[in-house]
Amino acid sequence: MRRFAPLAAALMPLALGGCVMHPAPEIATPTPELPQAFFFRPEASTATALAALMPEGDPAYQTLSQAALADAPNLAEAAARIDTARAGAKGAGANRLPNITADGSVKRNRINTAQFGQAGQQGFIPAEQTSYGANINASWDIDLFGRLKAEERAALARIDAASAQAQGVRLALLAEIAASITDWRVLDARAAAIEADAAAAKQLAGLAKVREDAGIAPGFDRVRAEATASSSAVRLAALDSERARLIGRLVTLTAQDAATVRKALAAPAPALATAPAPAALPSDLLANRPDVAAAAANLAASDADLAAAARARFPRITLSGVIGLLAFDPEDFFDDSLVGSLTGAIAGPLLDFGRVGAQIDAAAGDKRAAFAAYRGAVYQALGDAEAAYGVVTAADAEAKLAVMQRDQLGRAAQIAETRYKAGLASFLEVLEARRAADSSGEAAAAALGRASRARIVLWQALGGEVMAAD
Numbered sequence: 001m002r003r004f005a006p007l008a009a010a011l012m013p014l015a016l017g018g019c020v021m022h023p024a025p026e027i028a029t030p031t032p033e034l035p036q037a038f039f040f041r042p043e044a045s046t047a048t049a050l051a052a053l054m055p056e057g058d059p060a061y062q063t064l065s066q067a068a069l070a071d072a073p074n075l076a077e078a079a080a081r082i083d084t085a086r087a088g089a090k091g092a093g094a095n096r097l098p099n100i101t102a103d104g105s106v107k108r109n110r111i112n113t114a115q116f117g118q119a120g121q122q123g124f125i126p127a128e129q130t131s132y133g134a135n136i137n138a139s140w141d142i143d144l145f146g147r148l149k150a151e152e153r154a155a156l157a158r159i160d161a162a163s164a165q166a167q168g169v170r171l172a173l174l175a176e177i178a179a180s181i182t183d184w185r186v187l188d189a190r191a192a193a194i195e196a197d198a199a200a201a202k203q204l205a206g207l208a209k210v211r212e213d214a215g216i217a218p219g220f221d222r223v224r225a226e227a228t229a230s231s232s233a234v235r236l237a238a239l240d241s242e243r244a245r246l247i248g249r250l251v252t253l254t255a256q257d258a259a260t261v262r263k264a265l266a267a268p269a270p271a272l273a274t275a276p277a278p279a280a281l282p283s284d285l286l287a288n289r290p291d292v293a294a295a296a297a298n299l300a301a302s303d304a305d306l307a308a309a310a311r312a313r314f315p316r317i318t319l320s321g322v323i324g325l326l327a328f329d330p331e332d333f334f335d336d337s338l339v340g341s342l343t344g345a346i347a348g349p350l351l352d353f354g355r356v357g358a359q360i361d362a363a364a365g366d367k368r369a370a371f372a373a374y375r376g377a378v379y380q381a382l383g384d385a386e387a388a389y390g391v392v393t394a395a396d397a398e399a400k401l402a403v404m405q406r407d408q409l410g411r412a413a414q415i416a417e418t419r420y421k422a423g424l425a426s427f428l429e430v431l432e433a434r435r436a437a438d439s440s441g442e443a444a445a446a447a448l449g450r451a452s453r454a455r456i457v458l459w460q461a462l463g464g465e466v467m468a469a470d
């Protein structure tokens with residue numbers, strides 16, 4: 001029986017620890033139920049690629065987006081967070097392996113030999129002694145109950161979360177650049193419409209001047225036509241403030257100077273075109289949206305954290321050993337001075353007064369919060385996509401009507417001018433028709449721009465680019 005006494009003593013903490021253990025709380029994390037289709041869904045036969053929603057054919061977008069991806073500060077920050085997560089995972093994995101260290105020492109002791117009585121007084125016990133040692137130490141937590149493995153799972157999940165968040169930053173950056181460039185092209189289209197309006201107003205003023213000189217029209221007609229031309233010039237000058245704002249925005253987004261941004265925007269670009277909205281399913285958002293992927297990864301990390309906290313109630317079994325050299329004279333350091341020890345230890349909670357239980361409760365609360373955040377991200381994605389599809393539908397309808405109105409009012413202005421030349425219409429009728437046509441051209445350009453911008457929002461809402469394996 002004495003032979004089993006050390007074993008019983010070693011297993012006693014394990015048995016006592018088992019008395020205070022209880023399983024971690026079960027927290028259900030079902031996948032949120034999504035509708036079968038979007039309310040403003042496009043035709044099922046639409047096979048437009050997601051990238052077609054972006055201004056890929058615009059050279060300014062190509063130049064500035066590449067510059068931003070190479071040098072944007074927020075992308076560099078996101079990449080650094082991925083590196084931090086990788087370092088955490090590497091450290092968690094290393095904790096599962098043995099820890100080996102080395103040390104060396106020189107120790108000098110001085111004692112009172114009188115305390116050893118006659119032996120000390122006769123010099124059998126030295127008053128001073130110097131020892132020389134060098135050791136290799138090894139320790140290993142064998143992780144029998146999986147606590148360290150759960151911590152490693154949590155660290156690996158945080159790499160996925162950081163990668164998904166970085167992808168989200170990338171998509172937001174590209175969407176902002178595309179939107180700013182689209183706004184710039186809209187300003188170009190508005191400027192062209194205003195310049196056409198100003199040219200038409202000047203032509204009308206010239207006609208009024210001819211009729212004034214001929215004595216068949218009052219000078220007031222010419223003044224009103226010149227005032228219309230001046231109004232177009234004011235509208236054209238007002239666009240400069242919007243251009244300055246866009247330049248500043250693109251400088252911030254791309255980390256390029258204003259001269260570089262202006263040079264890129266000066267390159268000729270195709271006219272604004274609106275591709276059909278691609279068909280997608282609400283369930284696709286779970287795989288495509290970076291924010292949903294990040295929330296799912298954080299949920300997985302919180303689940304692993306809860307598992308690790310629950311396993312802290314189990315005893316820890318550690319093996320450790322030391323092998324080294326010990327000598328009291330440097331000449332004897334390598335002469336039969338080998339020493340060593342091997343230890344097996346077990347330690348576990350006995351009376352922790354609720355410390356481990358509190359950690360489990362905190363981890364359970366974190367998991368519930370992570371699941372709520374995941375559901376929130378899913379429904380945020382669903383709401384974004386629903387709204388984006390609806391805005392595209394509405395913007396397309398608005399743009400179609402605005403272009404139709406522009407064409408109709410333009411024809412009405414031409415007819416009024418022809419009738420005026422023939423003496424069949426008053427100058428006031430011509431002027432009113434010209435003013436209506438002038439505002440319609442700029443409104444149509446702005447409506448086409450809103451339709452293009454709506455597609456950029458839809459691109460981002462559906463997840464943008466496919467996430468690259470990191």
